Amino acid sequence: xxxxxxxxxxxxxxxxxxxxxxxxxxxxxxxxxxxxxxxxxxxxxxxxxxxxxxxxxxxxxxxxxxxxxxxxxxxxxxxxxxxxxxxxxxxxxxxxxxxxxxxxxxxxxxxxxxxxxxxxxxxxxxxxxxxxxxxxxxxxxxxxxxxxxxxxxxxxxxxxxxxxxxxxxxxxxxxxxxxxxxxxxxxxxxxxxxxxxxxxxxxxxxxxxxxxxxx
Amino acid sequence: xxxxxxxxxxxxxxxxxxxxxxxxxxxxxxxxxxxxxxxxxxxxxxxxxxxxxxxxxxxxxxxxxxxxxxxxxxxxxxxxxxxxxxxxxxxxxxxxxxxxxxxxxxxxxxxxxxxxxxxxxxxxxxxxxxxxxxxxxxxxxxxxxxxxxxxxxxxxxxxxxxxxxxxxxxxxxxxxxxxxxxxxxxxxxxxxxxxxxxxxxxxxxxxxxxxxxxxxxxxxxxxxxxxxxxxxxxxxxxxxxxxxxxx
Numbered sequence: 001x002x003x004x005x006x007x008x009x010x011x012x013x014x015x016x017x018x019x020x021x022x023x024x025x026x027x028x029x030x031x032x033x034x035x036x037x038x039x040x041x042x043x044x045x046x047x048x049x050x051x052x053x054x055x056x057x058x059x060x061x062x063x064x065x066x067x068x069x070x071x072x073x074x075x076x077x078x079x080x081x082x083x084x085x086x087x088x089x090x091x092x093x094x095x096x097x098x099x100x101x102x103x104x105x106x107x108x109x110x111x112x113x114x115x116x117x118x119x120x121x122x123x124x125x126x127x128x129x130x131x132x133x134x135x136x137x138x139x140x141x142x143x144x145x146x147x148x149x150x151x152x153x154x155x156x157x158x159x160x161x162x163x164x165x166x167x168x169x170x171x172x173x174x175x176x177x178x179x180x181x182x183x184x185x186x187x188x189x190x191x192x193x194x195x196x197x198x199x200x201x202x203x204x205x206x207x208x209x210x211x212x213x214x215x
Numbered sequence: 216x217x218x219x220x221x222x223x224x225x226x227x228x229x230x231x232x233x234x235x236x237x238x239x240x241x242x243x244x245x246x247x248x249x250x251x252x253x254x255x256x257x258x259x260x261x262x263x264x265x266x267x268x269x270x271x272x273x274x275x276x277x278x279x280x281x282x283x284x285x286x287x288x289x290x291x292x293x294x295x296x297x298x299x300x301x302x303x304x305x306x307x308x309x310x311x312x313x314x315x316x317x318x319x320x321x322x323x324x325x326x327x328x329x330x331x332x333x334x335x336x337x338x339x340x341x342x343x344x345x346x347x348x349x350x351x352x353x354x355x356x357x358x359x360x361x362x363x364x365x366x367x368x369x370x371x372x373x374x375x376x377x378x379x380x381x382x383x384x385x386x387x388x389x390x391x392x393x394x395x396x397x398x399x400x401x402x403x404x405x406x407x408x409x410x411x412x413x414x415x416x417x418x419x420x421x422x423x424x425x426x427x428x429x430x431x432x433x434x435x436x437x438x439x440x441x442x443x444x445x446x447x448x449x450x451x452x453x454x455x456x457x458x459x460x461x462x
Contacts, residue, residue, distance in 0.1 A: 003317040010314050011303050056302040062267060064318045065290035214268035 004066065004074035005081075011060075014051040017082055020044020024089035027115045028097065030106035034113055035160045038123040041086040042130040042152070045079055049138060049145050058142045059215060069207035072139060076203040079135060083127040090115075090123055098178055113164055117184035118175045121191030122163040126156050128195040132202045139206035142213055217279075219243050219365045219396045220264070225273035227256075227263050232420060234259050235273065239415040239425040241365065241398050246391050248411035248428070249400040250444070252452055256420040257400040258297075261369050265295055277365070291320055294358020296351065297369045304343035308353065312338065312360075319361035327360035348379035355386060359395075366390065368399040372406050384410045404444035414444075418451055 021044065026037030052058065052075075061071045094115040101107060113119055130152055137148025167176035174180040175187075218240040226235035234256040241247045251257050262268040264275050266286055275282040277289045303311055308331075316322040331338060334352040342350055351371050358366050372380045380403075387397050387410050401407065407414060407428065415425040424431055436442060440450040 003314075006317065007314045010310055011306055055304065055306075059267075059297075060302040063265070063290065063295050064315075065287045066318065067287060212269065215262070 001070060001074060001077070004061075004070060005077060007061070008074055008078040012048065012052050012055070012057040013078065014044075014047040016047035017044045020047070021082065021086050021089065024086045025093065027090050027093035027119075031110055031112055033160060033164055034115060035119065035122055035126065035163055037090070038086065038126040039153075039156050039160065041083065042126065042134070042156070045082055045130070046134070046145070046149055048078075049134075053143060053145065062215060068211050072207040072210045073203060076131070076135060076199065076206070079131060080199060083130075087120065087123060087127070091120055094120055102178060113167065114176050114178070116176070116178060117181060117188040118167075119163075121184075121188040122159070124188070124191040124195040126159060128191075128198045129156055129159060131195075131199040136202040136206055139210050142210060142215065217243050218276075219278055220398065221274075221276040222260075222264055223274040223276075225260065225263055225275065226271045227259055227268060228271045232256070232259075234263070234417075234420040235422070237273075237415075237417060237422045239422070241396050242413070243364070243396050244391055244394040245396055245412040246387055246410050247396070247398045248407035248414045249398060249417075250402060250404065250407060250414060250448065251400075251417040252402055252448070255417050257402075257417065258369055259420075260417065261295075261297075261367055261398075261400060265290075265293075265367065291361070292363060293365045293367060294355075294361065294363030295367045295369075296354035296358060296371060301350070302342075305341050307339060307341055308336065309338040311342075312357070315357055316360070321362045323360055323362060326362070327356065330356035330359050346379075348375045348383070351375065351379075351383065352386075355383075359390075363395065365396045365398065368397065370400055370402070372399075372401055372403055380406060404448055408444055416448070416451075423451060 020041055023037040023040035023044070026032065026034050026040070058071075062068055094117075097107065097115040107114065113122075133152045133155060134145070134148045137151065138145050140148075166172050174183065220241040222240065223238050224236040225238065226233070228234075237256075237260055239247070249257055249260070259268060263270045263273075264282070266275075266282060277285070278292065280289070282289055312327065316324070316327070334349070334356055336345070336349060336353055336356060342353065345353065354368075354371075355366070372383055375383065384406060387399070390397055391410075391412075411428050413426060414428050414431055416423040416431075432444070432447075435447045435450075441447040
């Protein structure tokens, strides 16, 4: 697995997957639907899959003395590595907004989503969606990625819109605040659980599909 | 001689094409030419025996053990090249080799340097900067550096100039003398006459013949199919046309 990860990083991945981690800094933009940053991180990962297809990475990989399912796992681990880096960066910036920048004027009247624990939870759900819809869809053929990415775009935009709407519903204002951190933490842990479980399920299903594919 | 590869009753069914049943074996330290016209099923056969496509039926054994359940161990001892290197065209060869070597237990760095030097491959270049012939040699250098005991090559001589083709055949003969088996597909029959010990011939997905090249040639001459491989192949390929015209 270690060697496959090295292969992903040195040969298969696109530098844009790392560069697009910078979109995590959208966490700091006031008056903006900051959850879109997590979508752009996924767009950066998508660039690696374009590179994977253009460079015949899949054929190179299956000819190596490895288990084919490990090839799929390595792709998932690489994607999770980027996503968790983005989440960690978002978490640091969120902590900054919730503490030092708590009273900053630009954030005082923010009609859009604030950076808080719920925001991090929603970001984890966007990543879960990517792993389920895009990665799962890609390994149906190990070649076609257009349709799974379009489906991901539609579903992630719906999720982001829902996240922006929810905190405007009476009684759910706490989703956008800096208070009631206990329930916010529960929501974040639940979202991370969904991320882990759905990614593991998608990886297992993708492994089975890839094993049965004629390349 | 022991068999390094045994293929028994290989079948692969597609909606519009059926391969097989195909059976043949490759001896250690021998060169097997795998011939057939374009679309005969050569690539499907080679991909099937490497489990890149999944056979509908049949048994594939390497070094006496079934491929199923031993794929990773088998690939440690087998080198495959679908012609020229066509992956990571914009990565430096040095980087590709640095990653590739990590997967092979028997990777020989000194041998790798030797083959790169012998084939005049500059590791600072990228595959896209190499000619077709050089990319075939790069694939060979990779396979030889992990001491592959069997090389499976899909049309390695197609698209090469006559000198490069001759150089490649020289390399095959050298490898055979060192005990490495080579199985290569081609539709260029003159390449086989120069170096193959055995041939397997398929036509429209069906096995026509497999065995020693010299015995095959003698038998076909007796049948009046022709005196060289090209004549024999053309004779067989025109069989359907002759039958249709006779009706």
